[in-house]
Amino acid sequence: MDIINPATEKVIQSITTDDRLSVGKKVQKLKTGQQAWSKISIEERINILLRFGELVEEQVEMLAEVLTSETGKPLEQARNEVTGAHNRIVHIKENGTRWLRKETISSEGAVTEEIVYEPLGVVANISAWNFPYNVGYNVFLYALLAGNAVAYKPSEFASLTGLKFRELLWKAGVPEDVFECFVGGAEVGEMLLQADLDGYFFTGSYRTGRYIAQKVAPKLVPVQLELGGKDPLYVMEDVADVKQAAVNAAEGAFYNNGQSCCAVERIYVHETIYDAFVGAFVSEVASYSMGDPLQKGTFIGPVTRKEQLAVLQDQVQDAIALGAELKTGGKGKEGKGYYWEPTVLTNVTHHMKLMQEESFGPIIGIQSVKNDTEAVSLMNDTSYGLTAAVFSADKERAMRVLDQLSTGTAYWNCCDRVSPNLPWTGRKNSGLGVTLSYQGIRAFTQPKAYHLKR
Ligand code: NAD
Numbered sequence: 001m002d003i004i005n006p007a008t009e010k011v012i013q014s015i016t017t018d019d020r021l022s023v024g025k026k027v028q029k030l031k032t033g034q035q036a037w038s039k040i041s042i043e044e045r046i047n048i049l050l051r052f053g054e055l056v057e058e059q060v061e062m063l064a065e066v067l068t069s070e071t072g073k074p075l076e077q078a079r080n081e082v083t084g085a086h087n088r089i090v091h092i093k094e095n096g097t098r099w100l101r102k103e104t105i106s107s108e109g110a111v112t113e114e115i116v117y118e119p120l121g122v123v124a125n126i127s128a129w130n131f132p133y134n135v136g137y138n139v140f141l142y143a144l145l146a147g148n149a150v151a152y153k154p155s156e157f158a159s160l161t162g163l164k165f166r167e168l169l170w171k172a173g174v175p176e177d178v179f180e181c182f183v184g185g186a187e188v189g190e191m192l193l194q195a196d197l198d199g200y201f202f203t204g205s206y207r208t209g210r211y212i213a214q215k216v217a218p219k220l221v222p223v224q225l226e227l228g229g230k231d232p233l234y235v236m237e238d239v240a241d242v243k244q245a246a247v248n249a250a251e252g253a254f255y256n257n258g259q260s261c262c263a264v265e266r267i268y269v270h271e272t273i274y275d276a277f278v279g280a281f282v283s284e285v286a287s288y289s290m291g292d293p294l295q296k297g298t299f300i301g302p303v304t305r306k307e308q309l310a311v312l313q314d315q316v317q318d319a320i321a322l323g324a325e326l327k328t329g330g331k332g333k334e335g336k337g338y339y340w341e342p343t344v345l346t347n348v349t350h351h352m353k354l355m356q357e358e359s360f361g362p363i364i365g366i367q368s369v370k371n372d373t374e375a376v377s378l379m380n381d382t383s384y385g386l387t388a389a390v391f392s393a394d395k396e397r398a399m400r401v402l403d404q405l406s407t408g409t410a411y412w413n414c415c416d417r418v419s420p421n422l423p424w425t426g427r428k429n430s431g432l433g434v435t436l437s438y439q440g441i442r443a444f445t446q447p448k449a450y451h452l453k454r
């Protein structure tokens with residue numbers, strides 16, 4: 001498989017993909033390895049994962065460069081991702097033992113009642129390319145912590161990063177028969193779906209996620225899906241500083257080129273500050289520097305997948321045909337690289353694809369609303385339910401809006417944020433199940449109830 005640099009369209013490296021034979025052998029190896037891994041103490045497993053964290057910290061620059069070369073993520077953002085994901089390791093250190101150790105629920109009378117959290121076994125981690133550190137850690141670190149072996153399938157657009165994970169996990173002391181990489185595209189993912197595994201943890205698009213859930217349903221093993229979003233942000237007229245609100249909203253929409261599951265994908269602004277907000281927003285976005293992701297100061301690199309350019313073009317054309325106004329951007333760039341200018345459209349409506357379908361790129365629509373009721377109705381008018389944000393000086397008013405939204409995450413005066421302390425979960429077409437928080441630790445276990453009579 002050729003690994004292509006999206007900034008130059010040059011082949012960086014050719015790597016060997018897995019086939020049916022290698023997948024079978026690796027799965028067999030993981031089944032044996034998992035038995036021994038589950039028997040070592042939680043503390044020992046935590047120490048190995050901490051060592052992995054140290055190895056990553058020691059090589060931030062090299063790891064960030066690998067990530068930039070295969071995804072086009074601007075180098076500064078790649079560094080932020082490599083170091084930022086460390087908070088998962090801290091969370092594991094501080095919480096792993098607490099949530100995985102045996103619990104004595106009752107010991108009164110003749111019967112002692114206990115819960116033991118056993119690992120699931122060998123689990124598949126089929127992953128996405130947009131934040132391979134964050135979304136990979138959310139699954140494979142927590143799965144390993146709980147005593148599982150992991151069949152990690154990096155996205156075909158982040159394979160080199162996936163192979164680095166394997167190298168560093170092995171070096172840290174995770175046995176080679178406890179973590180394996182399965183390299184390739186959809187066909188290798190399919191082979192994992194056919195394998196006899198004990199759980200499927202998927203991060204990616206709604207389309208693939210739904211397919212996976214249907215395909216593995218007869219196995220009756222846990223399936224978790226972290227899928228896409230069409231995340232709304234509502235700016236109320238009482239914000240302390242309209243310009244600052246616009247700057248923050250733009251960062252939420254355009255960081256990582258808009259290729260975040262929780263990127264702001266739609267903006268609603270109260271009509272009384274609409275013009276001021278749009279003016280500040282457009283001037284902020286127009287100031288973004290687009291170009292070589294290795295260059296210091298670049299905020300907008302190429303999009304990772306060439307196919308996404310056609311999606312962005314279609315959303316812009318559809319919006320303009322239906323009456324939207326193009327404020328800035330709206331086209332690709334001449335020459336090599338999968339570049340798309342950061343794009344802002346106003347005068348948009350929910351009849352446009354731009355306001356309904358996940359864009360996953362540097363493009364945003366801004367719509368004016370009359371009041372909170374209209375904002376709630378538009379924010380909920382989506383098949384997705386990942387995150388939603390409200391900017392306002394009034395917490396109670398913001399909470400009244402957030403309480404009415406069907407999303408897994410709600411933000412007041414912030415957006416595009418993930419914390420290991422809180423559950424990461426999507427509603428509707430945004431997913432099924434939970435990663436992170438104590439619930440995301442337990443997600444990789446199966447409880448066993450002991451009734452122990454003296
Ligand atoms: P994708 O669905 O195209 O691919 C995801 C993974 O599934 C890849 O590893 C791919 O090789 C594999 N795959 C594809 N077809 C398969 C099949 N038939 N059987 C088994 N595996 C298969 O998604 P993507 O483009 O990698 O990721 C982008 C999407 O991921 C966006 O929608 C984004 O919002 C979402 N995402 C969600 C979260 C979250 O936490 N909710 C995080 C990151 C990304």
